[in-house]
Amino acid sequence: MDTTTGTLDEALQRLHVTGPERLGWLSNHAPMAVEALAAHGQAGSVHRWLDLYRDKLEEFPSAVEPVTADNWRPALGDMRRAADWIGYFGREIAERPWRDVLAEWWPRLLPGVYGGATHPVIRVGHAVRTLLATESTGPRLTELAHALGYWAARYHPVADLAPLPATGSAAAALDTVAPIDGQGGGYTDRLDRVTALPTWAAAITDPDEAHRRLTELVRAATHRYAAHGHGDAVMLVHSATAPNAVLRTLPALPRTLWAESLRAAWSASAAVTAMYASPAPVAYTPAGTFAPEEVFQRALAHGDEHVIKLTDTALDVGDERALAAALRSAELVEPMA
Structure with a gap:
């Protein structure tokens, strides 16, 4: 993690004058990618990578009306209020410890974890990792405000999912996820067609077991990408990176929130799996054996933000199957031009 040169802070300051999305629905991945680069000792590449990504950035959106403690409910899930939400969390984090703000809002936002193709919770996970590992500088606290504000603006719950049985390992449970009917349409259209999911994590109440299960889920979803990523090389990345964002956030949360965090992470991972399922697995073996740092260097050379983020998660998992998924x-993903 870059804690001495200030490169990450500089990059975040560059990004905080830009919006959380572009073209009305595509997420700004840059804050997540630069955090991953800094976390893996690549601070020297951060600004060069941002220079390549800058054409995908849009200006920060206009404010509509301040969000307050009294009027926030109608603004939840209204992307037109993104600037209002980011402003609200900026004020909250300036006045209170960031962990207290996170603990208050985490259970409110969890039901809407599906929103923005799970990018908001992923952005929160990157922001929290930095705050847990390093000094709580102004730009890093502001990044958490942007991430939480984006999540609140893109909040999208899925109601009335029929519960399906699921037992055994996380990998076995993911194998039982049925593809949605028809593979056409965008993310929201597909999400609307998710009507039932296995309830693999429903009975878990013990915080330590929730942590163990969530770690297992991240490992299983990462491993699964190697053989199933061709279903949708970009979107299936989130089946692993979304639950990993939740896992990274657990240490900053009260233990009483860990079990419901597991359930939300499972539901998000399973939903993405259902929406972008591959027709059949394809065996994959990397052409050679690579150390973790070599795999991350390859992701950086490739340049695509999804490859960088999946590789970041694969290094958290840390075994050969996870590194194979990153490779x-x-x-599968088109390199950054």
């Missing part, structure tokens, strides 16, 4: 993503 597979670099084969």
Whole structure:
């Protein structure tokens, strides 16, 4: 993690004058990617990578009306209020410890974890990792405000999902997820067609077991990408990175929130799996054996933000199958121009 040169802070300051999305629905991945680069000792590449990504950035959106403690409910899930939400969390984090703000809003936002193709919770996970590992500088606290504000603006719950049985390992449970009917349409259209999911994590109440299960889920979803990523090379990345964002956030949360965090992470991962399922697995073996730092260097050379983020998660998992998934993503996803 870059804690001495200030490169990450500089990059975040560059990004905080830009919006959380572009073209009305595509997420700004830059804050997440630069945090991953800094976390893996690549601070020297941060600004060069941002220079390549800058054409995908839009200006920060206009405010509509301040969000307050009294009027926030109608603004929840209204992307037109993104600036209002970011302003609200900026004020909250300036006045209170960031962990207290996170603990208050985490259970409110969890039901809407699906919103923005899970990018908001992923952005929160990157912001929290930095705050847990390093000094709580102004730009890093502001990044958490942007991430939480984006989540509140893109809040999208899914109601009335029929529960399906699921037992055994996380990998086995993911294998039981049925694809949605028809694979056409955008993310929201597909999400609307998710009507039932296995309830693999429903009975868990013990915080330590929730942590263990969530770690297992991240490992299983990452491993699964190597053989199933061809279903949708970009979107299936989130089946692993979304639950990993939740896992990274657990240490900053009260233990009483860990079990419901597991359930939300499972539901998000399973939903993405259902929406972008591959027709059949394809065996994949990397052409050679690579150390973790070599795999991350390959992701950086590839340049795509999804490859960088999946590789970041694969390094958290840390085994050969996870590294194979990262290498597979670099084969499947178009490199950054």
